[in-house]
Every structure is written in C-alpha cells, then in structure tokens.
Amino acid sequence: MCRQTQLVMALFCGFSLPGFAQPGLAQQSPPQSPLAPRAEGATAPRESGRRITLDIVVTDKSGKPVPGLQQQDFTLLDDKQPQAILSFRATDLAANDSTNVVDSPLQVILLVDAVNTSFRSVGYARQELQKFLQKDDGKLSLPTSLVIVTDTSQGQSQPTLDGNALVETLNSNQSGLRTIGRSQGFYGGADRFQISIDTLEKLTSHLATQPGRKLLIWLSPGWPLLSGPEVQLSAKSQAWLFQTVVGLSTDLREDRVTLYSVDPLGMQEGLGRTFYYENFLKGVSSANKVQNGNLALQVLAAQSGGRVLTSSNDIEKLITSCLEDSRAFYTLSFDSPPADHSNEYHSLQIKISKPGLSAHTRTGYYAQR
Numbered sequence: 001m002c003r004q005t006q007l008v009m010a011l012f013c014g015f016s017l018p019g020f021a022q023p024g025l026a027q028q029s030p031p032q033s034p035l036a037p038r039a040e041g042a043t044a045p046r047e048s049g050r051r052i053t054l055d056i057v058v059t060d061k062s063g064k065p066v067p068g069l070q071q072q073d074f075t076l077l078d079d080k081q082p083q084a085i086l087s088f089r090a091t092d093l094a095a096n097d098s099t100n101v102v103d104s105p106l107q108v109i110l111l112v113d114a115v116n117t118s119f120r121s122v123g124y125a126r127q128e129l130q131k132f133l134q135k136d137d138g139k140l141s142l143p144t145s146l147v148i149v150t151d152t153s154q155g156q157s158q159p160t161l162d163g164n165a166l167v168e169t170l171n172s173n174q175s176g177l178r179t180i181g182r183s184q185g186f187y188g189g190a191d192r193f194q195i196s197i198d199t200l201e202k203l204t205s206h207l208a209t210q211p212g213r214k215l216l217i218w219l220s221p222g223w224p225l226l227s228g229p230e231v232q233l234s235a236k237s238q239a240w241l242f243q244t245v246v247g248l249s250t251d252l253r254e255d256r257v258t259l260y261s262v263d264p265l266g267m268q269e270g271l272g273r274t275f276y277y278e279n280f281l282k283g284v285s286s287a288n289k290v291q292n293g294n295l296a297l298q299v300l301a302a303q304s305g306g307r308v309l310t311s312s313n314d315i316e317k318l319i320t321s322c323l324e325d326s327r328a329f330y331t332l333s334f335d336s337p338p339a340d341h342s343n344e345y346h347s348l349q350i351k352i353s354k355p356g357l358s359a360h361t362r363t364g365y366y367a368q369r
Contacts, residue, residue, distance in 0.1 A: 051334075055258065057359070059360065060357060067094065068092070080347070084335075092327070093105075107143040107214055109214060112129065113218060115149055115220075121264045121265055125219045133163035134163055135316075136163075138162060138164035138165075142161075143159035143160065144160065146169055154199050193295075197223075200248065200300075204248070208251070208255045213258070214255070215306075215323065216257050216258065216259050216260065217260045222298055225292060227292045245284055246343045248295070258305050259300055260308075260309070261308045262315060264313070265310075266311065276293075277296045277299050279293065280296060283363060305361040325360075341369060345366055345367075346367055
C-alpha cells in the first residue's frame with residue numbers, strides 16, 4: 001500500500017476524539033498533481049546500502065556561512081559515536097561566477113501554499129515573492145522554480161535564472177479561495193494535512209530525478225498538527241504514520257532536499273501556535289511514539305537542516321536569508337553502523353574544531369538492516 005493511501009486511512013479512520021461523534025465521511029479522492037513521478041532509470045544518483053551523504057552549512061556567530069574549511073575541521077557523530085568521513089567536498093558559490101543552470105550544484109524551489117494560508121495572506125505572500133523575483137532586474141543568482149499549491153491542483157515551473165518569467169507564471173496562476181468544505185473544522189484540518197503531505201511526497205519524487213542539492217522554501221504557516229491530548233491514534237494508524245515519517249525523512253535526505261518553513265503571517269501568529277511544533281523536534285524512534293505533529297512542516301524543515309522563520313513579515317528578506325545558506329556549504333559521506341532492525345533511528349551531530357562556528361545539517365536518519 002502506498003504511503004499516500006496509508007496516510008489518508010490514518011487521518012480519516014484512525015482518529016478517536018473522546019466525546020466527539022464522528023459523522024460519516026464522504027471519501028474524497030486526493031487531487032491529481034502534475035508533478036512528475038519518480039521515473040524508472042531517470043533518477044539522480046542515490047546512496048546504496050549504508051552510505052549516507054550529508055550537506056552541511058557552517059555559520060559564524062552572526063549566522064553567515066563560513067567557507068574554506070577542511071575535512072579535518074569536521075567530526076561526525078552518529079548516536080554520539082564518531083564515524084569515519086569517507087568523502088568530503090566544499091562548495092563556495094561566492095568564488096564561482098558561473099550562471100550556467102546545468103553546471104550549478106544546487107537549485108531553489110519556491111512554493112506558494114494556498115491550502116493552509118488564508119486568501120489575504122496568500123495575496124501578501126505573492127506580493128513579497130514578486131518583489132524578491134524582480135530584484136536586480138529579475139536576474140536570479142540560482143536556478144529557481146515556482147510551485148503553486150491549491151486544494152484542487154499543484155504545478156511546478158522549470159528552473160530558470162529569469163525572475164521576470166517566474167513573476168509572469170505567478171501572475172497567471174492566481175489562486176482562489178479554498179474549496180474544502182470543512183476547512184475550518186477538525187476534518188477540514190485533516191483534509192489539508194493529507195493534501196500537504198501528499199504534495200511533499202510528489203515533489204520529492206520529482207526532485208529525485210535531478211542532481212545536486214535543492215533548497216525548498218515553503219511559504220506557509222504550516223498544516224494542522226492534529227496532535228494533542230484529545231487526539232488518540234490506533235496502533236494501525238501509528239504504524240502507517242511512522243512509515244510516512246520514515247519515508248519522507250529518507251526521501252528528503254537521499255534527494256538532497258533542505259526544507260525551509262517561511263510563515264507569511266510572521267508576528268501575527270500566536271506564540272502557542274508558533275512554537276508548539278517544538279514538542280515534536282526529536283526524531284521519533286518507533287511507531288508507538290509517533291504523532292501527527294512529527295509530520296509538521298516546521299519539524300520536517302528543522303530535521304532536514306533547514307530553518308523555521310516566523311519572526312518577521314518581511315518575506316522577501318526571509319527568502320534572501322534562506323538563500324544565504326547556499327553560498328558556502330560542505331558535502332560529506334560516511335557508512336552508517338549496522339542496524340539491529342529496520343527503520344532504526346540514528347541521531348546525527350557535526351562538531352567543528354574551530355571555535356565560534358556552528359554546523360547545520362540533518363538531525364538524524366533511519367537505518368535499514
């Protein structure tokens with residue numbers, strides 16, 4: 001059974017709300033996305049066996065990426081145990097003036113989320129995005145594509161260095177109001193959760209066909225977490241959700257996707273909502289510990305080595321700050337220790353020998369026997 005179907009079943013069949021009667025649900029087919037599926041023989045090179053590849057951004061105390069480090073400056077810890085670094089590569093785009101799309105080691109994907117964002121906030125996000133794309137006369141520094149997601153369709157443009165062309169695409173795809181009938185209730189939240197995860201899975205499958213590192217900047221306050229003391233999941237639903245967590249974590253890592261969560265509501269968000277996701281940041285190790293919050297946008301972003309940006313309404317500035325992580329980064333590989341069982345969670349940590357520097361990468365991965 002595919003993960004999308006498992007997730008739908010977990011959302012619509014697995015919830016038990018004490019004191020809340022569940023009415024009969026009309027089975028709603030998820031919208032078909034034009035995003036390309038993972039094609040046979042068309043995927044980018046992926047790891048085999050126990051080989052793990054990580055993209056790492058090292059920053060100074062001011063948060064600026066630091067180039068010029070050597071392999072001996074890095075110590076990699078897997079479940080707190082040092083591991084031998086088998087390969088090491090440094091990328092410094094500031095020293096490379098190449099603007100060739102094919103030769104670029106990475107690309108940017110800007111995603112406008114009209115499923116989980118109000119009509120007014122989507123409009124503001126689009127204005128800010130247009131400002132970013134039209135800076136420097138529309139000349140982008142990195143190959144960039146645009147994804148617009150509604151509850152009825154998803155589509156992606158081709159990567160380009162022409163910001164003005166992306167503005168034309170943005171303006172020709174004006175998103176309307178959500179059509180989910182229960183969008184303000186619990187079941188509407190489940191609909192949006194399902195559509196969002198389904199979109200992320202399709203998008204990572206599409207990105208698997210392309211080489212290099214990808215920065216996925218998701219403009220959204222995030223989908224509903226659907227977690228709390230009143231939400232109880234059956235053992236079967238937890239098993240399905242755990243497989244989704246494992247699958248997305250593995251796909252994001254193997255496809256070299258770093259996810260960024262940029263909230264267009266900024267400081268308008270309540271503090272409780274803004275920081276509730278932090279309860280789920282620790283990697284989940286088994287099905288009986290999983291909750292829907294483990295699939296929150298902000299959680300997936302932080303665990304991928306990306307950032308969660310909620311403190312400002314200046315979306316143009318926030319996007320620019322995300323792209324700073326691409327200026328200088330490091331790619332290393334190692335072999336994971338033998339796993340005792342399938343889907344065994346391993347925490348990761350990178351230490352830098354030079355003082356005052358911090359490393360940002362994936363927080364963990366799932367090893368297989």
